[in-house]
Amino acid sequence: MTPQELKNSILQLAIQGKLVEPNIRDFPVDLSAIKQKKTDEYEFELPDNWRLAHLESITKNIPSKKYQILESQVLADGRFPVISQSKAYSIGFSNEADKVYHHDRPVIIFGDHTSEVKFVEFDFVVGADGVKIFEPIDDIIVGKFLFYIFQFYSRDLSKIGGYSRHYKYIKNKPFPLPPLAEQKRIVAKIEELLPYIDHYEQAWSKLEQFNSRFPEDMKKSLLQYAIQGKLVEQRPEExxxxxxxxxxxxxxxxxxxxxxxxxxxxxxxxxxxxxxxxxxxxxxxxxxxxxxxxxxxxxxxxxxxxxxxxxxxxxxxxxxxxxxxxxxxxxxxxxxxxxxxxxxxxxxxxxxxxxxxxxxxxxxxxxxxxxxxxxxxxxxxxxxxxxxxxxxxxxxxxxxxxxxxxxxxxxxxxxxxxxxxxxxxxxxxLAEQKRIVEKLEQLLPLCERLK
CATH class of the missing domain: 3.90.220.20 (DNA methylase specificity domains)
Structure with missing residues (x-):
């Protein structure tokens, strides 16, 4: 299992209600005051006190154009970080105070073209088209919990294709809503586990590097043994x-x-x-x-x-x-x-x-x-x-x-x-030369098969 697969498994347990113990005293979130569109059937079976809602019902979608600058205007240093939909969390800085999004609460940044997801809890400037800003409604969903749902849903977005279909996909997905107290426990458990995933990823990377080098390293070792007289035994009669x-x-x-x-x-x-x-x-x-x-x-x-x-x-x-x-x-x-x-x-x-x-x-x-x-x-x-x-x-x-x-x-x-x-x-x-070559011709193809 890759580190990303492990993280996805943990997130899946989280949105299925299987990561932390439920508490029957936790009240379900109240959705009576919001307008709900028809919710499709959810892909997992949920606990009784969980609810489902769409993204537009549980967040405020903040228009990003008024906070956007051109990529050519991004500075290497400055007052305000610039957030785009790139893999890099921040792509630089800006000093344009009139372009700053002043946050009252944390927001989720979603890249409509890249499906990158970011949790932002500071003032920032938008650095590209395709940036979607979502502000969670506090009495319905915890910001970090929403962030982790986004991360789970974004795992399959690379398969969708198109330049602007990612948000359309996310918009039509039903979002699971545990009681607020359980949301906080789920977030705490995920963040307790993330350092272990990071350690696992480091070990995985080292193992992957070893595996990628192993066939060529083995070939070099066999050849070195061969010309040092260590691959086959010496026979006096030869x-x-x-x-x-x-x-x-x-x-x-x-x-x-x-x-x-x-x-x-x-x-x-x-x-x-x-x-x-x-x-x-x-x-x-x-x-x-x-x-x-x-x-x-x-x-x-x-x-x-x-x-x-x-x-x-x-x-x-x-x-x-x-x-x-x-x-x-x-x-x-x-x-x-x-x-x-x-x-x-x-x-x-x-x-x-x-x-x-x-x-x-x-x-x-x-x-x-x-x-x-x-x-x-x-x-x-x-x-x-x-x-x-x-x-x-x-x-x-x-x-x-x-x-x-x-x-x-x-x-x-x-x-x-x-x-x-x-x-x-x-x-x-001469006879030993022939035996060395025969042994190498047995072993070297095995190295090739490992690649």
Missing amino acids: GTAEELFAQIQEEKQRLIAEKKIKKEKPLPEITDDEKPFDIPESWKWVRLQQIGELSRGRSQKRPRNDPNLFINGTFPFIQTGDVARANGHISCWSTMYNQEGVAQSRIWPAGTVCLTIAANIGDVAILDFDSCFPDSVVGFNAYKPIMSNEFFMYGLMCYKTILDKLSRSTAQKNINIEILSQIAFPLPP
Whole structure:
């Protein structure tokens, strides 16, 4: 039950005569002196000493035009508060004494266009069209009791529609009238309970915030556990990352000998200060360029959106927004290169990890198809014997915050290959990589279902 639903339940008990104990010695209100129109059947059964009447019979409707100023005339400070039909109790101040409504007794403000209800017991100026002012007739209804009836009736007004139908609805509703003494007891009980509703609302809000954050927080925690070696157990028979690293270096040497890749400059050893967290002994800290190709996409022609690159296009071209929207796997595209576009770019194979380094920095996803992408996206493909980049995609998802911080150190908010190549990245044994990915693929969909 939401806080508003709880409050509505209390108000409903109040207008049904079920919130406080009745007193048989309480006299019913006397309606003999007022002109009554026919009262429709009331939606609740009422105690015997309660009466029903319409709003026009139990209040004085004060015309508001003579007390109204323009919104442009409202001041930030002044002598008299300005009351309108907005959610804000007061929208400012006015110094126009001839526009002041001088109250003899409390009044109810009702927003004909907004259905906002306010209890006012001081002099004020009216700040908008649609403000209805009702002064309760003291020997028939207590002002605060009328206010709470208004609050209960206004709960359904948003469903009515129209710009001026709210008052018409309220005007035709029968108002329940307990004895005056009981009205006062009901008001006292409601106001005794309101602080508890406020406390409940605070707790509810915190719970709602927690619930809204929980799926994403859980996803982040699972990914963090995964790259720290805490999601699945380590198995000695699966070997070590050091052994895997040696196999990757052999593959790199073969590719260099075949002139398929260029020999790179040796990268510096990873220091303890560069390691963001502890990893299992069977794992190894590496730099991504040591274990795979890490390169920017290509879009040589300027401007990048030259129509000549796209007219009658047939080959997929993805951009940073496609990566951001992918939720792990890029399975569709909205733009296609033609042959001229492909010729000035580069084709990346399905399975490539795509990492955005400009605009929305640090978004990661894997290509499900061969595609081109611009130099605002970096592609990563691990060398054999690693056959899948899934582990690296999930790992890089955890680096989004780190990459965002690094991007802020540059003149223009972006990341370059030099920065990426220096990042320390955890490498598990190959079999453990596969088990981590399998576990994540079991658990992450559960997080999505919680949203």
